[in-house]
Amino acid sequence: MSLISRDKTLIWHPFTQHRTAAEVIPIARGEGAYIYDETGKAYLDLISSWWVNLHGHSHPAIAQSIYEQAKKLEHVIFAGFTHEPAVTLCENLQTILPDTLNRFFFSDNGSTAVEVALKMAYQYWRNQGKEKKTSFLSFDGAYHGDTFGAMSVGKKSGFHTAFDDFLFHVLTIPYPETWQDDHCLLEKEAHALSVLDRHLEESAETIAAFIAEPLVQGASGMRMCRPEFLRQVIDKVRAHGVLVIFDEIMTGFGRTGTTFALEHVDRTPDFLCISKGITGGFLPLALTITTDTVYQAFLSDSWDKAFAHGHSYTANPLACAAAITSLDLLRAPECQKAIAAIAKAQTQGLETLKGVSRIRQQGTIAAFDLAEPATPALRQQFLNQGLLIRPLGKTVYLLPPYCVSPAEIGKAFSIIMDIVTT
Numbered sequence: 001m002s003l004i005s006r007d008k009t010l011i012w013h014p015f016t017q018h019r020t021a022a023e024v025i026p027i028a029r030g031e032g033a034y035i036y037d038e039t040g041k042a043y044l045d046l047i048s049s050w051w052v053n054l055h056g057h058s059h060p061a062i063a064q065s066i067y068e069q070a071k072k073l074e075h076v077i078f079a080g081f082t083h084e085p086a087v088t089l090c091e092n093l094q095t096i097l098p099d100t101l102n103r104f105f106f107s108d109n110g111s112t113a114v115e116v117a118l119k120m121a122y123q124y125w126r127n128q129g130k131e132k133k134t135s136f137l138s139f140d141g142a143y144h145g146d147t148f149g150a151m152s153v154g155k156k157s158g159f160h161t162a163f164d165d166f167l168f169h170v171l172t173i174p175y176p177e178t179w180q181d182d183h184c185l186l187e188k189e190a191h192a193l194s195v196l197d198r199h200l201e202e203s204a205e206t207i208a209a210f211i212a213e214p215l216v217q218g219a220s221g222m223r224m225c226r227p228e229f230l231r232q233v234i235d236k237v238r239a240h241g242v243l244v245i246f247d248e249i250m251t252g253f254g255r256t257g258t259t260f261a262l263e264h265v266d267r268t269p270d271f272l273c274i275s276k277g278i279t280g281g282f283l284p285l286a287l288t289i290t291t292d293t294v295y296q297a298f299l300s301d302s303w304d305k306a307f308a309h310g311h312s313y314t315a316n317p318l319a320c321a322a323a324i325t326s327l328d329l330l331r332a333p334e335c336q337k338a339i340a341a342i343a344k345a346q347t348q349g350l351e352t353l354k355g356v357s358r359i360r361q362q363g364t365i366a367a368f369d370l371a372e373p374a375t376p377a378l379r380q381q382f383l384n385q386g387l388l389i390r391p392l393g394k395t396v397y398l399l400p401p402y403c404v405s406p407a408e409i410g411k412a413f414s415i416i417m418d419i420v421t422t
């Protein structure tokens with residue numbers, strides 16, 4: 001039996017309507033920016049395999065670090081124990097983060113990193129007797145993951161409607177997405193700020209925290225906003241005693257042109273959620289990083305004030321070892337040059353587009369919209385031409401690994417243009 005048939009009899013794939021979905025493609029190996037199917041056909045991975053792969057597939061240095069770590073310690077319970085890779089990773093991250101983000105809580109995927117931030121923010125207030133602070137504030141269109149807390153703050157993403165009745169109370173504000181030659185930007189921002197003002201006036205004392213994907217809403221279609229706008233939002237919510245959570249699960253590790261999007265925004269959140277690119281796409285790992293002020297609010301002689309949350313694979317040593325090496329690769333001057341070169345190639349590629357709308361870019365992320373949602377046939381054409389691209393509705397976007405060459409980006413744009421205009 002073929003791998004496809006064996007898969008079909010057993011496996012339920014994520015985000016898939018199995019009645020109408022195209023057949024899965026069996027992938028045999030990955031190298032650099034390419035993955036290869038069983039017949040040897042290559043696909044240029046222009047979406048970094050759901051935004052996780054930073055340095056290319058099967059990067060030998062990361063593979064080696066996992067192997068070396070596996071020979072020493074594959075895993076250990078993280079309550080009551082610690083290990084070198086976890087501490088070193090946090091020390092290394094500290095050197096590239098704002099000083100106030102200095103308390104690191106491990107989990108193992110993006111949704112749990114968000115869940116942890118929401119729970120910590122809620123309990124932070126509760127531990128101080130502010131029990132009215134039970135709701136959250138987020139943007140329309142935000143996507144923060146698929147667990148219940150993450151779904152609640154992403155309830156206007158359109159991804160979780162089946163669960164609407166189970167989601168907790170969240171206030172939302174309009175998201176003033178923008179693009180090249182957007183003439184209504186200031187009106188959209190002013191409207192969003194006026195809705196925010198109203199929420200803060202009416203409900204600030206009940207809001208525990210505001211959460212945002214800084215600068216780019218990923219899953220809802222690579223929707224971008226201006227740092228100036230986000231800065232105003234943060235200043236307003238802070239002035240009303242609301243904590244700030246940045247979900248940099250997609251935007252982190254160089255995606256927006258700086259190591260973290262918070263650098264563009266020039267504001268430091270109370271919680272930073274990171275995952276996806278953290279291990280370069282090798283192993284699941286996530287961190288919720290917070291401040292000493294938050295940490296101190298959980299210290300007590302009473303267990304009730306402790307943060308009672310943990311996952312079996314918390315701070316898995318293999319994942320931490322992969323993350324240390326991935327971060328070293330990211331910080332190397334060659335990688336920083338590659339990020340700048342990819343951003344430039346994306347700008348040039350976007351300039352060649354015709355007959356598409358809402359052209360936009362933030363660092364290595366480039367996107368544009370088609371007139372209609374991408375059809376299965378269009379998606380298939382990308383694959384036939386050896387491009388791994390997964391449009392989000394009408395939006396076609398590129399978010400490649402940092403080992404892709406500017407020439408490969410240029411070629412991809414010309415193939416994309418041929419496909420979307422025929």
Ligand SMILES: Cc1ncc(COP(=O)(O)O)c(C=O)c1O
Binds near residue numbers: 213219275
């Ligand atoms: C901004 C953002 N937050 C959270 C998540 C959830 O991450 P995970 O799929 O690892 O649970 C995602 C996933 O796409 C994301 O883009």
